[in-house]
Amino acid sequence: MLKKYLKVFKISFQLVFQYRFNVVLQMFFGFLPLIALISLWHSLFTDNNTINGYSIEMMVTYLIVAKVIDTILMPDMHWQVNEDIKTGELSKYLTKPISYFSYWFFNSLGNRIVRILLSIIPISIVIILNMGYFLIPNNFNLLFFIISLIGTMILYYMIYYLVSLFSFYFVEITSFFFTLEIVLELLSGSLIPLDFLPNALRNLINFLPFGYLVHFNINIYLNRLEFSEILYGFTLQFFWSLFLYVLIKILWKKGLNKYESVGA
Amino acid sequence: MHIIKAENLTRNFERVQIEEGLKGSFKSLFKRKKIKTTALNNISFEIEEGTIVGLIGSNGAGKSTLIKSMVGLIKPNFGEILVDGYNPHDKKKSFLKSIGIVLGQKNQLWWDLSPYETFLLHKEIYEISDEIFKEKLNELSEKLDVTKVLKSPVRNLSLGERMKCELIASLLHSPKILFLDEPTIGLDFIAQKNIRDFLKSYQKEKNATLIITSHYFPDIYELCSNLIILKNGKIVFDDKFEKIKFEIKEYKYMNINFSKKTNFEDLSKYGEIKKIDNFSVILKIKEDLIGSTVSDILKNYSILDYNLTEMTSQDLIEDIYALNLIEV
Secondary structure (H helix, E strand, O other): OHHHHHHHHHHHHHHHHHOHHHHHHHHHHHOHHHHHHHHHHHHHOOOOOEEOOEEHHHHHHHHHHHHHHHHHHOOOOHHHHHHHHHHOOOHHHHOOOOOHHHHHHHHHHHHHHHHHHHHHHHHHHHHHHOHHHOOOOOHHHHHHHHHHHHHHHHHHHHHHHHHHHHHHOOOOOHHHHHHHHHHHHHHOOOOOOHHHOOHHHHHHHOOOOHHHOOHHHHHHHOOOOOHHHHHHHHHHHHHHHHHHHHHHHHHHHHHHHHOOOOOO | OEEEEEEEEEEEEEEEOOOOHHHHHHHHHHOOOEEEEEEEEEEEEEEEOOOEEEEEOOOOOOHHHHHHHHOOOOOOOEEEEEEOOEOHHHOOHHHHHHEEEEEOOOOOOOOOOOHHHHHHHHHHHOOOOHHHHHHHHHHHHHHOOOHHHOOOOHHHOOHHHHHHHHHHHHHOOOOOEEEEEOOOOOOOHHHHHHHHHHHHHHHHHHOOEEEEEOOEHHHHHHHOOEEEEEEOOEEEEEEEOHHHHOOOOOEEEEEEEEOOOOOHHHHHHOOEEEEEOOOEEEEEEEHHHHHHHHHHHHHHOOEEEEEEEEOEHHHHHHHHHHOOOOOO
16 A cells, blocks of 8 residues: 555655755755845844844754744645646546545655755755854754654645645736745744744734744744644644645545546 | 446636736736636436447547546546546545556656666556566567666657557556556557557456547557547447448558649549649549559659548547438
8 A cells, every 4th residue: 555655655765856956956945045145144143142032053053943843844746736736737637546645645745755866965064064053953852843744744735735726716826926925935034033024914924824933843943842832833833734734635525526627 | 348438527727817918917917807618518428347448539439538537637527437436536545556548748766766666666666566566577578679778767768669668668567457548649650659559468368448549540449348438528329330431441641742743633533532732642542552552653753752641530430420320
């Protein structure tokens, strides 16, 4: 049963390596804006020791880890899902005993592994350049941090897969994707820590899934959370994933009733 | 035994109309004009196990919609369809394992990987054991003569090789029912014939049921034991092919370019003249007279060049209508 998805996982490996140069280039230049961001924070921190509870070391670490999470865990399969539905390419999956959802999940998983391998060099460079400022967590927090990343990966996948299913209903949904990216950048905390947002918004975000994609994880990493807060975060990651999965199931079923399998 | 059974199948599509002009575009911002078309109009039919059924009809007659309903890709608005006892749209695993699909205009092979990689994925998807996989793959690739190309990237294969590999990918799990939508499109005569012969022997060996749409007349003529003819979403003929086959004459089109203007009317003694231009003529010639006619024309006229084209299933339909073989 799992063997078929293991094969999908392996194939995604082979496929990415066909375009390895493309991916490497994308990653290297993806880290460039980070240099500007870090210098910006350096200049902001000249007078103060901490801003909103963050020291300059925490802030630099925050920015680097946020960038790493985005680079490695942000899905990119939604473009392909959109394409499959729009062009009728989806048909070749529907007529086989394989789950489309799981297919892309394992494909995506393979991609994440490749991304980890390919980003080791640029990440090391960034960390070396910020040597005096980059913090290392204790073992306990590191363990929770890694677990939280698994939650992030699943939650990310659910969000993007759900939005890509809108392709059943709208011909052109790239603007949805871009909107989602902008909203996520702000609300996940990958641009700035969520502590910097206005309080009212902050309280709302606590219940939304987005903050548990990046902000939550880095706060574990930086040892800023109590054990109970970590547990609360895991619970939210879990229930949001579950909730989105239910929505996916519903949308998928309705979408298939509407699907016209265009092309051939 | 009926392996496929459809009752009162109806499927409508809504098409958005694009209105012309600025005013039209502005109007469509608020209200879009939709036109309802009926692709399948209350059709019922049955297909026996172990038959090869040709599904023919003009463009837009509903062939694709019907195939897509049978494999569960689209859901009919009304009516019921059972394939091997399953409702296709439920996409039950055991149903999906018993069908195979070849779409000539779509590929399931990975462009950047070798066909062999796709076969390995299919092995896992269909849960085929190692021995059976090896045996099947050997058998199919030898029969279709593609053993040498199995490990080259698909992008480097010729169209014929790719089509044959597509066929292998769809047959590794030995489906009981095989749906083929234009399986020979774009292939040369020899490759077309190879695939036809192969399909014939596959059907015989497995007592499989094949449902075929094809633009090429020989695909239909040589393979199919039964015909379903669709017109405007309705079935106008559903019976054994042999009932009308003897009335159908096989012929070819001869497309001739003359080097000087001649009295083309004389050519009508060889066959029906389908089209005349200044220097070219298209003649419809009976299959068994091709050889003598070509040599005759070459001898008596000064000709620049000529080519022969096969008749299409569209011609077949037109003949059937013209001969009043069925009531429409």
